[in-house]
Amino acid sequence: MEKLQSHTIHPVFPLLLFLLQFTSLHLLSSAYDLPDKYFINCGSNENVNDISRNFTGDENSGSLSSGSFFFRKPGTAVKDSNQSGNTSTLYYTARIFSEQSSYAFETEDVTTTYLVRLHFFAFSSPTDLSTAVFDVSASGFLLLHNFTAKNSGNLPLIKEFFLTTRTAKFRIYFTPKESSFAFVNAIEVFPAPPVNFSFDGANRVGRDYKIPSSSVLQTIYRINVGGAKIEPAGDTVWRNWDTDESYLRTKDTATTSQFYSDRPLYQSEDSEYAAPDLVYQTAKEMNTNRSRLSNITWSFDVNKTAGHLVRAHFCDIISISLNVLWFNMYINSNFSQEIGSYFYVTQLAAPFTIDYVVGSYDSGVMNISIGPSNTTTEKNAFLNGLEILEIMDGLAFNPKENDQSKISIPIVVGSALGGFALLSILVGGFFLFRRRRQPKPAEHSSWGHLPAHGGGSSHSRVTELTINGSPVPNLILGLKISFAEIQLATKNFNPKVLLGRGGFGNVYKGTLLNGTKVAVKRSSPGSGQGLPEFQTEIMVLSKIRHRHLVSLIGYCDERSEMILVYEFMEKGTLRDHIYSPDLPRLTWKQRLEICIGAASGLHYLHKGSSRGIIHRDVKSTNILLDENHVAKVADFGLSKSSPLEETHVSTNVKGTLGYLDPEYFRSQQLTEKSDVYSFGVVLLEVLCARPVIDNLLPRDQMNLAEWAMKCKHKGLLEEIVDPFIKGQINPNSLRKFSETAEKCLQEDGSLRPAMSDVIWDLEYALQLQQTAVPREPHEDSTAMDSSAFILPDVRRVPSIESTFERDDTAVVSGDFSSSTASEVFSQLNIDNAR
Template identity: 60%
Template structure:
C-alpha cells in the first residue's frame, strides 16, 4: 500500500529554482524552510552524508550524536553494503541492526507537529550472513504503533520511505524498534523535524465522509493521532523529489491512478507564481503543484456528455484517512465563472468554488476531509462539471491521502545491557511463518519440473512457468483499443518461461538497475548471448504507453546507432523488454558521477558522431520520420567498443516530419528541453537538435546540465558557458582531463556546432545531417593534429576565436512530464541495448 517509495531519481533543488526563474520568481529559495528542531541520522555509520540539502549525521559518531541530543539504547550492530552493486545513495549503504528491543531517543524542545521519516533499504552484504530483506519487526513512537509486522520483502529492490506526522511535546521522544520473535529489525536513516505552523490545523472540525456518502462535521482531534502518508500526487504535473521540495517530500504524477485518461487533459503550465494569501504558503504544497493541473477534456467530440475525471487509490480497508485536495484556478480566463463538484465514492459531492476562498485567479486553497474506506480497499475521487457554472469543466491540482492510525502502542520496557535499555517484545509471527511454509510448498510443486532455479530474494514472488496466471496480453488490449493496430512486431514476442530461464528466475544477484518503468536484470540466452531484461512490476499499468511505444518503435528500426530490441513479453500481466546488452552503460557515466576512467577527446567526438548518426536516421531515414523528444546523455548507450546507440523511445513522436511542426503537450526532460517547444508546444525535429546541443556541452565540460552544488551563476551549464565567454575564461568550461588533448581548431569547430544547436529559434538551428558533418570535420581536425608534430594547444591562446552559444534562461528541471504517445519506425542498419537501457535504469535524472 505504501506509495511514497524512494527511487534512484534525483531532481536538483536548483533545477526547480531555475524553472521558477524562467517565470521571473526568486521566491522559492528565499522561503526555504529551516526547522528549529531537526535531526537527520545516518544509521549504522560513522560518516555524515549530504542528501537533498540535508546533513545526515552518522549515528556511530558519538560526539556528533551527543551534540545533537540523540542517544541509542538497546543492543545493536552495524552492517555495510560492501559490494554497493545497487548504485544506491551512500545513505542506503549502511544500516543499524537490532536483535532485541531498542530505541533512538531525541530531545524535543518545541511542542508541535513533527515529521518522522524512516528509511529502509534491504541490501544484502557478502560480508555478513544477515539478509535485510528477511527482517520482521514493529516500530512504535509517542505511544502509537506505527508499523506492525513490517518486512521489506514485499517491496521492490529500492529504498522504502515511511513518513509519519506526530504531535510531540517537549521532552524525550523515542522511536522503538521491536524484532518479531527470532527475527531482527533494521533502519538505514531517520528524520525527525518540526513541521511548519498550520501545515495541518485542528482549529475547526473536519467533514467526516463514509463510503455510503453520509457526512457529519464533527471529526476533531486529527492531530492527536498519528498520520501515515500514503499518497502525495502532483496532478497534471511531473514528479517532485526531496531535492526540489522545501519540506523534502515526494510528489508523484497522477497518470498511474487515473481511471479514465480520455476524460482528462493536462492544463497549460501556469507561467506566473501562485497568488498565496493569508497564512497559506508553498509549504502546504510547492509552486509546481499549483502551476499544473488536469481538467476535463471538453474537446473530446466522442462524448455527448462530459465525463467526470476519476482517480482510484488502494487504501487500508475499513480505516479513516485524511484526504487533502489541492486547488488553484489556473484555467479560468475571468473571475467567478467556474464552479464544479468534488466526489468521493460517487455518493458524496461537494461544490468547489474558488471564489469562496479568494477574489483572484490562481489563488491556491485546499479542502480537508476525513474519509472512511470500505472493505474493497479502493478509494475513488472524482471531479465533474455543474449545470449552474458558466464554464462546463472542472480541475484538480494535487491530492494527498494519509491514513489515520488509531492503534495505540504500548511503550516497550527496557532491560539492562551495558548501560543501555531494552524493551518488552511485542507480537507474534506464527501466522507469517505458516504463510511462508505454504508459499514454499506451492512453489516447490510448481517449479520442481522446471530448470529455472527459484530465488528467495527476487524483487517479486516468482511467477510459475507452467500453468496458472493470466494469459491476458496488455499489448493485445492496446490493439483492441486501436492504439497499436497492426504495427506490432509479434515475431519478437517471447514466452515468460524463456525470460525466467535467462535471468535465473529474476535472481537478485543479476539485478543491474532500476528506473521509472521497472527493474533491470542481466540475462543470458542458452547460446551464451547476454541481454538486459527490463521488467515492470507484475500487474502494474505504470509505463504501459511507454511499453507499447518502445515495442512499436524499436521493432521497426534497424540502424547501427540505435538501440536494439530483441524481444518482449506481455504474458501473465507482465511487461518485459529484452535488449542487447550494452557493456559500457551510458555516456553520462563516462563523463561524470562515476569512477569510470575519463574518455579521450577523440573518443568523445566518435561517440557524439555515432549518436548524431542515430538521430539523423530517426529524422530522415525511418518511415514517416521520428522525433526522439528525450535526447540526453543517459539515453546514449555504449557497447564494449564504445559505439554509441540512442535509446529510450517512450516519448517519441512519429511524422511525417515534412510538416512545419506537430502540436503536442510538452514532454521531455528539463535541462535538455527546447525553449521554443516549451513556449509554443509545437514540436519539430529541431527540438532534438537543441537537446543534442546540451549533450555536446556535457561532453565538453564533463558536468550535468544542472548542478545545484555550484554557485548560482554556474548551476545552469549553458548559462555558465555564456558567462565564461563574456569574461574570456573559456578554459573554465573544458573538462580538465582532456584540456591538453584538444586541438584548438577541433575545439573551435565543436563549439561552433554547439552554438548553432542551441539557438533560441528552431529555424536558426542546423538539421542533424549538418551537425553530423560538422562533428566529423571536428574529428578530422583532431586526427590531423594528432598525426602532425606535437605543439602547444593552449585553450587560453585560442579562446578568442571561440563563439559560445547565445542561450536564454530556459527550463532546467531534471525530470520528465508524463508520457502517452505511440510512435513507429522503419528498418535499415543495426542497433543496440544496455545495462541501463530503455528510458532510465539507474541514472540520477531518470523519469
C-alpha cells in the first residue's frame, strides 16, 4: 500500500456556491454545504452549541436569521433536576405535550429530501418522562408509533429518518396516546447530504417484496466495520457509527486492517458525504491464518415485517493492485453477488458503495456475509462499513391548522408575499385561459413571456454557461416555460402520470395548452446529475433537430427547479421493449430498424453540424421509441463538443458501466469512437436481450461485450441470441450484424468504424434479412432452403459517405422528416432487394 498516492480535495468554486441554494438537493450535489438550520433545543429559551451545531431554544421561535420555526400548543417546558455532566446540555430540558402539537419549519417549496433527527432523554423530573407513549409524524408520514423513550443504558435515544417532501412548511406532530403525553428534547431538520439512497439502482433481495409507493427510511444500524465507534463530532453530518464487534457471529474468522497514511481517494465530491474517512481507513478481512477459511458473518435483529435498504461500504486497502481480488457478498444465505473493485472505481483505496433492497423475513434476523470467490486465486474478502435502514410505509393524517395565531416577523412578511403570489396566480390563470383559446405550435410558443409563478428569482441559470463554458445566446430564453404551465400540464406532477424514474429525476406525461403531449423530466433530490448536465442538455437540443433525436420543447429553471420538456415518445425506452414481459416483443426486423435509426441520430451528432457533438452516454435507456417504433436518441446531459483541431477531448470519465469505452476509461481522452463502442454494446443487448452487466452470472459471463465476443469467436453466438427471435433471423443477417458489433467493440478506437459505416452495415443486415426469410419450425423442409442463400459480394459505393452528409444537413434547415439511410441501397444490385 506504500504506492498509494495522497488525494487532494479541490475547493468548490465560490460562485457556484453562491448560485446554488443548499436546500435544493436536486442541484449539484457537490455544492452541498453544512446546514445552519434547523437545530432546536426544546423546552428552553437558551441556545446550545453542540458539536458545531447551534441549537436554538424553541422559546425563541422565529429568531433564526436564515428562516423561522414555530410551534403550536406549546405544552410545558421541563428541566432535568440533576443535570448530570455525563450528557450534553442539550438534554437538560424537554418540552412536554398533553395534546397533539406540532413544530413547523419554513422551507423551500421544492421537492427535497430531509434528514430528521429526534432526540429523547428521559431525565429526572416531576413528570416521569419514561412513561410517555405517543406517535410522531412528519409531512404526512408516521415516523414513530406508540413510542416510549425507555433506555436501559440511561443514554439519549436518537431516532433518524430520511424523507422526501415538497412543502413550504415542514411540520412535525407529536400526538399523545389516550391519557399519556409526549415529549422531545431536541430536533434536527435539514436537507440531507447527497448520499443518494435510491431504490432504483439497488440490487433486489427477495423477489416478492414490493417497495411502498410512499415511504420513509429510518436508520436502524450504522456500522464502522473494523474500526472504533465514531461519534457525531467525527462525521460530516453528525452521524453515529457503531463498532461491528457485537454483531460478528464468529470473531476469529476476521482480522482488522488499517490504513491511516492518506485520505481515501474519493472518485467524486459527492462520495465524501457517504461516510467519514475513518470508515474507509479500516476494514475487516478474512483471517487467512486459520486452518480453514470461513466466511465472515454479521447478524442483525430487524423488523421481520418490513423491508430494508442495506448499503455496503467498500474501500480496497488490502490489495496490491486493483483487479486481483474478487469475493462474494451474501445476504440471508439466499442472495450472493461477486464483487470486484475494478467494476466501481479506477484505483485502490477509492471508496464505493453497493445498495440492496431486502424483503421481509419471518426470522427477524438479517445475516450479511463476505467470503472468497472461486473465480480468483486470491482468497480473501473485505468490508469497511454497513448501513441498514428500515423502509417504513406509514401515512399519517396531518390536521389542518390556523397559522394566524402564530406571530413572528418572518411569517407575517411571508403572508404578505403569499397574497401577492395568489394575485399573480389569478392573473396568470387569466392569461393561460386566453392562451388555451389560441393554441400555438409547440416549437414556436412564447412561453418565456408568461408571468413568473411563485417567488423564485427571474434570473435564469441557463444563461450562464454553454456546453463549453461560454455565455448562452439569448434566443434559448424563447424555450423557457413557466412553472405554473408545467404544473397544469402534469396536473401538479400527479403520480398517476408518472412515466418512470431516471438518474436525473422523475419523468411525467403532460399535455400542453395546445394539446401537444410531452414528457416532463423534473430533477429530484439526490439525483446523479445537476446544473451542468441541465445546461448542457438545453444547449445541445436547442441547436439541433433530427428525425432520430428527441426534440426539446422547453425548460423551466424557476425557484431552483430544473425541468426539461420533450416531445412525448409513446413507446418508451428501447430497454423496456427488450426486457419487460408486459410489452410486446420486438421482431428482428423491428430491432434492425431501431438500431439503424439510433445510429443515424448519433451520426448526425458527430457530423451534422460545424462542430460535432459526442453523446458520452449511449445506452438502451437513452434510445426512445415513438408510436411507430421510430428510434430517437435522448439524454444529452453528459455530451461534449468535439475539438476543432485535436482528435480527442481530455475529460473526466463519465458514462454508464458496461457501455463505457475501455480506451476512454484508461486514457480519459474522449472521441467520437467512444460513442461507437457504446453503440456496439447496445447492438449486443438488442441481439441477446440480457443486461450488459449481470453480477449474478459467473465472472466470465458477467460482461455482455466480453462474453458475446468470446461466443462469436468460438462459433457459439447463436446460443446466446434472444430465444424469441432466434427462429426469425436469417443467418447472413446475423453474421453481418455480429460483425458490425465486433467492429464497434475494437479495443483500439482508431480501428472502430464511423457511425456512417455502422449505418451502412446495419442497412445491409436488414436487406439480407428481407432477401430470404428462414422457414418457420412447422414448415416442410422442402418449402424453403434458406441455408442455400449465399451472401452476395457487394462492394462499398464511393458516394455513400456524402449521401449521409446530405441527408443530415437537410435536417438542419428545418426538414424534420429526414429520410433514413435506406437510400444507399438504391445504388446496390441485390436480387429481391427493395
